[in-house]
Amino acid sequence: xxxxxxxxxxxxxxxxxxxxxxxxxxxxxxxxxxxxxxxxxxxxxxxxxxxxxxxxxxxxxxxxxxxxxxxxxxxxxxxxxxxxxxxxxxxxxxxxxxxxxxxxxxxxxxxxxxxxxxxxxxxxxxxxxxxxxxxxxxxxxxxxxxxxxxxxxxxxxxxxxxxxxxxxxxxxxxxxxxxxxxxxxxxxxxxxxxxxxxxxxxxxxxxxxxxxxxxxxxxxxxxxxxxxxxxxxxxxxxxxxxxxxxxxxxxxxxxxxxxxxxxxxxxxxxxxxxx
Amino acid sequence: xxxxxxxxxxxxxxxxxxxxxxxxxxxxxxxxxxxxxxxxxxxxxxxxxxxxxxxxxxxxxxxxxxxxxxxxxxxxxxxxxxxxxxxxxxxxxxxxxxxxxxxxxxxxxxxxxxxxxxxxxxxxxxxxxxxxxxxxxxxxxxxxxxxxxxxxxxxxxxxxxxxxxxxxxxxxxxxxxxxxxxxxxxxxxxxxxxxxxxxxxxxxxxxxxxxxxxxxxxxxxxxxxxxxxxxxxxxxxxxxxxxxxxxxxxx
Numbered sequence: 420x421x422x423x424x425x426x427x428x429x430x431x432x433x434x435x436x437x438x439x440x441x442x443x444x445x446x447x448x449x450x451x452x453x454x455x456x457x458x459x460x461x462x463x464x465x466x467x468x469x470x471x472x473x474x475x476x477x478x479x480x481x482x483x484x485x486x487x488x489x490x491x492x493x494x495x496x497x498x499x500x501x502x503x504x505x506x507x508x509x510x511x512x513x514x515x516x517x518x519x520x521x522x523x524x525x526x527x528x529x530x531x532x533x534x535x536x537x538x539x540x541x542x543x544x545x546x547x548x549x550x551x552x553x554x555x556x557x558x559x560x561x562x563x564x565x566x567x568x569x570x571x572x573x574x575x576x577x578x579x580x581x582x583x584x585x586x587x588x589x590x591x592x593x594x595x596x597x598x599x600x601x602x603x604x605x606x607x608x609x610x611x612x613x614x615x616x617x618x619x620x621x622x623x624x625x626x627x628x629x630x631x632x633x634x635x636x637x638x639x640x641x642x643x644x645x646x647x648x649x650x651x652x653x654x655x656x657x658x659x660x661x662x663x664x665x666x667x668x669x670x671x672x673x674x675x676x677x678x679x680x681x682x683x684x685x686x687x688x689x690x691x692x693x694x
Numbered sequence: 695x696x697x698x699x700x701x702x703x704x705x706x707x708x709x710x711x712x713x714x715x716x717x718x719x720x721x722x723x724x725x726x727x728x729x730x731x732x733x734x735x736x737x738x739x740x741x742x743x744x745x746x747x748x749x750x751x752x753x754x755x756x757x758x759x760x761x762x763x764x765x766x767x768x769x770x771x772x773x774x775x776x777x778x779x780x781x782x783x784x785x786x787x788x789x790x791x792x793x794x795x796x797x798x799x800x801x802x803x804x805x806x807x808x809x810x811x812x813x814x815x816x817x818x819x820x821x822x823x824x825x826x827x828x829x830x831x832x833x834x835x836x837x838x839x840x841x842x843x844x845x846x847x848x849x850x851x852x853x854x855x856x857x858x859x860x861x862x863x864x865x866x867x868x869x870x871x872x873x874x875x876x877x878x879x880x881x882x883x884x885x886x887x888x889x890x891x892x893x894x895x896x897x898x899x900x901x902x903x904x905x906x907x908x909x910x911x912x913x914x915x916x917x918x919x920x921x922x923x924x925x926x927x928x929x930x931x932x933x934x935x936x937x938x939x940x941x942x943x944x945x
Contacts, residue, residue, distance in 0.1 A: 464945035465826045466744065468779040473945060478732045482825060482945075484779020507787055510773060511750030511821035513733050518773050518821075520788070561778035561787065563823070565748065566731050 430636035437637065441625040448631060453674060455629040458682060460577060460689025462585045470586025470608075472690065474578040477631065478568035480512075483560055483578035487588045489599060490557030492548070500547020501557040504533035506564065506575055513567035531656045532562070532575050532616070535645035539614035539653035542583065546609040549591055549599050556588060558608070569631040572643045572656075576616035577686050583608060584690035612647040613692075614654070615682045617675035619643075626667055628674060642668065644675035648683060652676070705863040705877055712874070714743075718867045721857070721917055722828075726838070726928035728845050736846025738928070739945075740838035743871055744828035746945055749838035751846040754816035768813035772801035774835055776824040796832050797822075803836050803856065803885040803895035809849035818848060825945070829872035830858050833921075836885050836895065841925050845932070853925050854894055856885035857917030859910040866906055868913040880906075884914045888922040891915075 437447055444452055456477030465471035470485035490501045506529035508516045521529070536542065547556040560582060562575045586608045591599035620630035620638035630638060639661030645654035652672060657663060663671075686692075706712055716722070722743030731737040734750035741747075757763040774797040778787050789797075800822060810818070820843065822835040833856035840854040860870035861880035870881050880900025886893050902910060 461945070465746065465779055467782060467826050471779065480731070482777075484777060484825075486779050486784035488784060505778070505787070509775070509821065509823055510819070511731060511734060511737070511748060511752075511823055514752055514755070518775075518789075559778065559784050561784070563777050563825075565823075566733050568732065 430633045433633060434637045437634070438623055441622060441627070446627060447633065452625060453628045453678075455678060455682075456631075458577065458685050460581050460686050462581055462690045468582075469588055470582045470584070472578045472581035472585065474574050474581065476570060476574040476577070476629070478566060479570060479574045480566040481562055481564050481571070481574045481578045483562040483575070483582035485582045485586045486559045486561070487586070488557050488559075489549070489591070490555055492552060492555045497552035498548055499544040500542075500555040502533075502537060502542055502544055502547075502560075503558070504536060504560045504562070504579055505529050506532065506562040506571075508564045508567065508571075512564045516567065527656070527658070528571055528575055529562070531572060531643060531645075531654060532579050535576060535614045535616055535654040536560075536579060536583070539645065539647040539651070540611050541580070541614050541647075543609035543611050549593055554591075554599050558583075558586070558588075567632060569633070569635045570618050570629050572618045573616050573629060573682070576614075576645065577682060580613060580615060581686050581690040584610065584613070584687070584692040612649055613683055613687065614645050614647045615679050615686060616643050616645045616654075617678045617682065619671045619674060621661060621663055621667060626670055628678065642671040644672050646676050646679040650676070705874060706865055706867075712862070712867065714871065718865055719913060719916070721869045721920055722871060724921065724924050726841060726924050728841055728928050728932040734842070734846075736842045736844070736848070738838045738841035738845060740834050740841075741945075742828070742830065742834035742837075743869075744826060745824070745831050745834045746826040747831060747834050747838050748823045748825065749835065749842040750821045750823075751818065751839070751842045751848070752821075753818035753846070754813040754848070755819070757815065757817040763815045763817070766814050767810040768808075769817045770801055770805050770808060770810060770820065771817060772797050772804070772820045772822065772839070774800055774822045774824070774832065776827055776831075780824050780827045796835075799895055799897065800832060800836055800839065804839060804843065804854055806892065806894045807840065807850050807852050807854045807887050808843065809851065812849045818843075827872070829870055829875040830883065832856070833858050833883050833885065837921050837925060841928060844929055852887035852889045853922060854885050855888050855918040855922040855925060856883065856895060857914050857921050858883035859913035859917065861900060861902060861906060861910065866909045866913060868917050880910070882907075882910045882914055884911070884918065886915065886918045888919055
């Protein structure tokens with residue numbers, strides 16, 4: 420089901436109070452407009468996964484696991500490995516979530532995360548090839564949302580990236596005319612950059628960073644930018660039926676770059692990543 | 695006690711110790727935490743060997759679709775699900791036939807302990823998410839779910855505690871782990887309401903003779919009672935102790 424229910428009555432009633440606070444540069448939970456909640460990143464929490472991370476962003480909590488197997492490349496990209504990011508809002512994560520296949524907002528969440536990782540070139544998929552056109556590494560990142568309290572985009576992005584940073588894949592022995600043989604040796608994924616999402620919500624005339632579920636319930640529009648550590652913006656997504664001004668887009672992009680650096684430091688530390 | 699030949703001999707060594715160093719009547723290390731998820735009405739986390747499982751309870755709540763409501767009691771619904779990264783090979787996230795069966799037996803294991811008649815025309819949802827599996831996940835899931843139900847304040851006659859026994863390398867052992875389950879000859883998971891000693895789940899796959907069955911059954915009962923102590927301690931710790939629940943992030 421959808422990660423956030425659109426018409427939460429109590430939150431709608433709080434909208435007046437929220438607007439008054441926003442005019443004073445404050446929010447319901449006491450944060451400033453451009454202040455994010457505390458981000459905690461724990462890595463290698465699932466030993467059976469090749470890489471994993473548990474992320475808490477305020478009360479939003481997600482867990483990401485990476486599984487790596489042998490795969491066949493797509494016919495149009497015989498020289499590239501496979502990388503798939505999926506997300507699921509578990510029914511234990513919210514009273515509004517229900518069992519079943521992911522709905523459109525969860526698919527959007529997974530796809531935006533996937534684009535950030537893919538378009539930034541975080542993983543050098545050219546190096547995930549064992550035999551061109553025949554055998555490649557298939558890297559699956561599955562993200563389960565455990566507790567919903569807004570801004571799933573940034574939590575899922577941080578968990579995905581942290582899990583990939585900790586991933587060790589088995590080395591395969593390649594012999595002519597034989598199937599690849601798994602060895603005990605492990606190698607790290609070829610990491611090129613660290614992309615992270617930063618999301619803002621527009622409520623009335625104001626943009627707020629890292630919205631909570633109660634802010635998301637009344638927000639008019641949402642804007643996410645993914646930035647890498649080379650100063651590039653590598654993915655973006657505007658969400659919901661409201662609109663954003665050019666100035667608001669500019670602010671969101673510059674905030675994403677600035678805050679992305681801080682998030683990157685926390686994710687790198689949580690994943691124990693050294694270049 | 696017959697010494698089994700071939701590959702399975704390695705499962706129990708000369709000193710009578712199992713692959714992970716346990717004696718035949720020893721449980722894997724168990725950790726239970728209560729109230730780990732903010733949004734849920736009740737929740738619990740259990741680490742049972744390498745099993746890492748979260749259980750959450752939502753309800754009693756309105757029933758959808760409405761026609762599935764019962765006039766005299768609450769409808770208990772359970773979902774047992776394994777995360778795609780919980781196993782050696784990635785698991786397809788769609789529910790498998792195995793998960794659907796386990797969801798059903800978990801529901802039937804918990805139901806006798808619940809006073810569902812106190813909540814007519816409502817539903818109680820129990821979600822069991824296996825983040826990492828290691829054999830015996832249904833038992834660990836039931837034990838966590840029953841703690842989560844208590845945490846949610848649902849009226850209960852008793853907790854439900856679960857543990858398996860099995861036959862490995864010709865010997866009856868308590869609490870079968872993943873390797874033993876795959877290489878072993880039998881697996882007997884049970885769940886009980888410890889105060890009344892009523893059995894609420896029993897499954898068996900594999901071959902046991904009369905004597906072996908009784909020994910395994912008693913091992914499993916003993917395991918359940920030990921799990922019960924840990925469930926009690928976890929709940930008492932949250933409600934009467936000074937550890938306020940919420941986990942520090944270490945899984």
